[in-house]
Amino acid sequence: MNHDPDQRLVEAVRAGDEVAVARALADGADPDASVSRFQGSVLIEAARSGRSGVVGLLVDAGARIGPVGHFNVSPLRVAVLEARTDVVRYLVARGALPAEPTTRTSVLTEAVSYAMHRPRPAALATLQVLLDAGATPRPSEEAPLITAVMQPVAPAVLRLLLAKGADVNQRRSDGSPAIVVAARRGDHAAVDVLLQGGADADARDRHGRTALMHAVERNEQRVIAVLLLAGAAVDAVGADGMTALELARGWQRQNVQFMLGEHRAGRDDVPITRTVVSIVPTGVRFKGDPPMLHLLASVIDIALDDLGDDEWAARTGGNADTARAVAVRLRHEAVPASNASWFQLEVTADEFAAARSALVELAYGTTRVLPAGTSRLEIVDVLEELDRQLGP
Incomplete structure (x- = not known):
């Protein structure tokens, strides 16, 4: 039998045995005992595995709720990345958000990104917990809605962000509206969610180009259809004098010309100002x-x-x-x-x-x-x- 309280605590935490955890702590085990050099403390291990009862015992015993170790890993961050919603909710209630290091990506930004990398209901629920708790991105990070559009994430994430008060006309740090960012990426679902949320279909980036202009240049026909159905202006003129129709002609995108209202379309050699490089595979x-x-x-x-x-x-x-x-x-x-x-x-x-x-x-x-x-x-x-x- 192992008589070392710290080791018994580690084994109990790994097994998720709350009774054994409580006994080891009562016998003097360190609530910040290390599981291993790379796995961190027992609290981090409990947060990773979603053992909310064990997490509560350790925190009540005085376990460090903030980041630990060389990599500044925190129980909250681990729980967010593993989408352990109950653990995240508990840790936030115990003051974990202010304890997060300012030298790392915010847990909110990571939660938005993780909803794409490991999409599951718990990831969405975890993001909602953070939003309800008032989590914010770092000053150097993009707004959550922009991060979501740039990933791109599933529409459910965008709807959640908008429901929690995100500005549907949010602009990226370079001045590009969210709808333009989505259009450039060919994400017609995101464009539709933004439009349904009240986004300005004709919002312009710092070059005076609209989402429709960018979609036309990239031949993103599903995005074009969504924008046109929402009433996007076909005749809007960019700062460089270009319209969506002129861009379609210059790129010889005949299908797009018909979508924009042309009744005849050819392979005309039309000079335009291009903002994208097109590639032609040879194999x-x-x-x-x-x-x-x-x-x-x-x-x-x-x-x-x-x-x-x-x-x-x-x-x-x-x-x-x-x-x-x-x-x-x-x-x-x-x-x-x-x-x-x-x-x-x-x-x-x-x-x-x-x-x-x-x-x-x-x-x-x-x-x-x-x-x-x-x-x-x-x-x-x-x-x-x-x-x-x-x-x-």
């Missing part, structure tokens, strides 16, 4: 299981057989021989990844375009033959999944 790596790669090969073969070489070239702008070659490669050249269980194949931009064009033909074109056991809707799903990965 793609397919990753997946052989049956899915073989499905892509079958889609290409069917489209080629149905259209013929000339019609394929006319409809897709690609070379039929390139399409045939990539179909063969998809069937025979995919190799197992060296450090994972999937198969993969490196293809050129032209080869990828051939595979995508074939999917378009079977999803929306005149081709009526489909791979055995596959529906048209499944082909549509595959096409949309590829497009989402490509981005705007």
Whole structure:
């Protein structure tokens, strides 16, 4: 039997045995006893595991509620990161917030970020406890709403922040409104939540650009749709003289031009002031299981057989021989990844375009033959999944 009260306390805390914890403390155990060099004190261990009863016993016995050790780790911070809501509520009530070090990221900012990294109901509940307790970010940190939009977090977090009094028109430290930050990131859900909360759809950043202008430049069509449905001004003019429509023309974004009200759209060479750098990949790596790669090969073969070489070239702008070659490669050249269980194949931009064009033909074109056991809707799903990965 271990007669060392400190060691018995450590073992009792790890086991979550409140009776044994109380007994060890009564026998003279140090309430700040260390579990290990890296795990910190027994109070930190109890907070990490969510043992609110044990936490209460240790605090009542005089355990240090503030940060300890070389890394200034506190029981409150650990409880926040583990989303131990009951422990956070107890520690806050016992004065843990003022004891937090000013040299680290605030627990409020970490709670907002953690709602994205480990999303679960307890993370949202923990954030609410901190907001109700009046937790604030450090002066050098962004407002919680901006932090949330920049992550980006789920809409539920934004709704909670707004319900707790966050300014829906909050601006980032560089002057960008939250709605512009969300639009630049293509987060149409965040844009919608902000608009529903009363955000100014035409709020401008320090360059005079609106969320709609930024969304158009980045080809974020879902964001554009949300903004237009909310009444965002299409004819607003930025400080550089640009409008959303001029930006769409300059980037040759024909679909966006139609969304903005144009009835005819071409590939005009329109000079504009660009605020984003666009990249054009010259190669793609397919990753997946052989049956899915073989499905892509079958889609290409069917489209080629149905259209013929000339019609394929006319409809897709690609070379039929390139399409045939990539179909063969998809069937025979995919190799197992060296450090994972999937198969993969490196293809050129032209080869990828051939595979995508074939999917378009079977999803929306005149081709009526489909791979055995596959529906048209499944082909549509595959096409949309590829497009989402490509981005705007």
